[in-house]
């Protein structure tokens with residue numbers, strides 16, 4: 001390829017694709033490089049929970065905007081606004097719930113505390129062991145399985161070039177910008193956006209940046225089709241359980257329990273040590289799950305830095321290298337923060353502040 | 363902690379366990395069936411115990427006696443749903459709510475049927491060729507009153523001749539293979555005359571009974587309103603693509619139908635072993651050395667799941683894997699005599715498998731409206747749409763359509779999906795690849811895998827950051 005792209009986006013998840021679409025709209029000649037298939041990283045395997053109740057206080061304004069984006073994407077991404085309950089099963093959790101949800105409410109989320117009676121009326125299948133619960137009517141879910149299909153279509157419509165099965169293994173700086181190589185093929189671009197999710201640390205290292213990134217490996221399980229058990233999405237005061245029953249009857253169980261493996265080694269594996277308590281917690285909250293069969297449990301990678309806030313901005317000392325990742329709740333926030341990132345690279349003032357990737361993390 | 367756990371008590375796995383135990387290794391043999399014997403040496407069910415025994419049931423009884431007399435620990439009705447390598451390089455497995463550990467793991471999960479859909483294949487009255495053999499062996503039953511037996515590979519003729527032995531009626535045999543395919547397999551089969559003879563005995567028997575045999579034909583459509591009423595058959599070309607010659611109608615009440623066997627590789631894939639595509643061995647197989655060592659330390663594979671070579675070599679493959687375990691765990695060497703015998707026997711297996719290799723034209727039987735994924739009711743049309751809009755890997759197609767996401771975990775539709783992808787993209791099977799292997803190996807109810815909990819004892823890690 002003799003073309004010099006204005007920007008190469010490494011990583012075809014919802015961060016990379018979202019930003020690329022904004023950049024192409026802004027007139028940049030854009031290419032996405034993806035080691036696997038578009039939208040099959042974290043963006044394609046996550047639990048799909050769109051919940052303000054599990055968002056961090058400081059990220060609430062971004063999450064609220066994110067929800068608007070999902071609502072607009074609508075049926076194409078399997079969006080459902082069901083409302084969601086967060087449950088506490090003992091006094092310690094109730095205290096935690098109260099303290100946390102109050103702060104989140106102050107940050108703008110439409111959260112209220114609900115009575116036992118209301119909860120039982122709305123979600124009769126839940127265990128009658130709930131000590132306290134909160135509700136947010138804006139919560140819901142989308143179908144992360146459709147990320148690849150959705151973004152592939154959108155990036156094609158935006159005239160963005162993309163290469164799948166293109167694993168970046170080397171980046172060289174030259175007078176034109178960057179030569180990005182997969183070993184076999186080379187792509188040349190003036191700018192770089194690193195949006196490679198759980199794999200970010202290694203890619204950043206290719207251009208000499210040492211970012212304090214850790215990969216997390218989250219577990220999700222899905223059941224066979226079951227009779228209607230839940231109407232809303234369900235969370236837990238600690239954040240360690242999410243449940244939703246999709247339209248087709250399958251129940252998705254998540255909560256960020258950690259599996260085994262590293263992004264370098266492949267797709268990772270679930271670990272019995274965490275899978276079992278994750279499922280036990282689900283069964284405890286929703287006893288009717290007992291007789292339902294699990295058909296698949298899997299893992300996916302996401303990245304975080306020590307302060308658990310996003311990396312979104314320009315790398316220090318690298319005029320033309322941008323980073324977007326490590327966003328907690330990144331499925332929810334991705335479609336919005338990636339637009340901000342696009343604006344920033346295009347030289348526009350983003351609607352909300354970004355997160356300097358070269359900040360001091362202590 | 364066991365020295366070795368053997369998963370699968372067919373001819374391969376059971377012999378691996380015998381060899382391991384005879385050499386003093388602490389051995390556990392697991393199978394989800396009620397007794398040892400696997401697919402081919404399946405035990406008769408209680409109701410037919412008095413029925414005359416067959417060679418297969420005798421061999422099975424002999425094997426079961428040997429196991430009883432050995433030091434092997436056995437666990438039947440044991441559904442292994444999870445396999446995990448631990449940090450100290452040993453194995454952790456889950457069989458329902460029970461957790462088992464071992465230094466080495468031998469996978470001997472055998473084969474599974476390959477069935478490429480055709481119109482009407484989901485009608486009641488249609489069963490797989492392998493499924494039919496289970497009926498014969500366990501219950502001495504035939505599938506229906508008038509049966510059409512169709513597909514490719516030796517099982518077609520085995521099933522047809524068994525139906526006749528059990529006094530059923532075979533309306534027709536519809537074989538994708540032609541006579542030349544069979545003649546080509548002859549020379550290598552003759553190195554094991556009894557086996558070759560058996561194959562030809564089946565065919566003679568059918569001719570003697572004047573059963574119509576349609577060589578180089580396939581079932582174009584299985585007809586019927588609520589159940590099978592008949593089939594139309596059509597000639598195929600050398601690639602097994604449907605020809606444009608006229609179809610013929612055959613009335614029937616049941617159909618036994620299949621396209622050979624393929625290695626059951628979910629367990630070795632879940633355990634992380636490298637796999638490659640080898641048409642001659644029946645499809646995707648774990649990459650192993652001659653003794654069955656996989657790419658992962660302390661993980662071994664033997665039997666049909668390591669390449670379809672059939673029952674004649676399965677016991678030997680099992681013993682060889684056990685000797686490899688012995689050598690790797692204790693440093694004890696063994697003589698290499700087995701290897702030579704194995705190489706010779708392998709040829710016979712390969713010849714039989716050659717008849718079973720599905721050819722690319724088979725995709726032409728899957729019409730646009732034919733359901734490919736039965737669990738999720740996904741038609742070829744939906745799959746093609748997904749591929750044509752850019753989803754080129756099995757994972758991508760699966761995500762977009764839900765093909766393979768039901769309780770069977772894609773075990774049955776992955777082959778059809780690959781054939782369709784291959785037809786559209788012109789990529790090789792290796793390039794197309796496989797979708798990711800995940801737990802559970804079999805669907806498991808939450809109650810079966812986790813006991814009741816004391817909520818306050820749940821190992822809840824720190825709460826998420828505020």
Ligand SMILES: Cc1cc2nc3c(=O)[nH]c(=O)nc-3n(C[C@H](O)[C@H](O)[C@H](O)COP(=O)(O)OP(=O)(O)OC[C@H]3O[C@@H](n4cnc5c(N)ncnc54)[C@H](O)[C@@H]3O)c2cc1C
Nearest residue numbers: 011013014015035041042043046049168197300329330332
């Ligand atoms: C199991 C799980 C459950 C989750 N549940 C939720 C949830 O319910 N709600 C929520 O809001 N968030 C959830 N998240 C978080 C959310 O999924 C992620 O924050 C978000 O999808 C990240 O998007 P991304 O584009 O940064 O990463 P990804 O989608 O992982 O995209 C990064 C891409 O970069 C590619 N790449 C990496 N290295 C290279 C290379 N060398 N060359 C080329 N390409 C490369 C990868 O293949 C990948 O496709 C969950 C995450 C996981 C893992």
Ligand SMILES: Cc1cc2nc3c(=O)[nH]c(=O)nc-3n(C[C@H](O)[C@H](O)[C@H](O)COP(=O)(O)OP(=O)(O)OC[C@H]3O[C@@H](n4cnc5c(N)ncnc54)[C@H](O)[C@@H]3O)c2cc1C
Nearest residue numbers: 370372373374393394400401442471472492665666672673
């Ligand atoms: C349905 C079917 C019918 C067949 N009929 C014949 C026939 O009639 N004649 C013939 O010559 N060949 C037949 N074959 C081929 C024959 O199976 C093999 O050649 C031979 O049995 C190979 O032996 P094996 O030990 O490798 O596998 P198998 O005999 O298949 O043994 C594998 C064992 O592993 C067990 N297993 C697999 N997964 C799990 C799990 N997750 N948990 C617990 N246990 C597990 C299975 O229950 C089975 O007992 C048939 C194959 C199939 C699939």
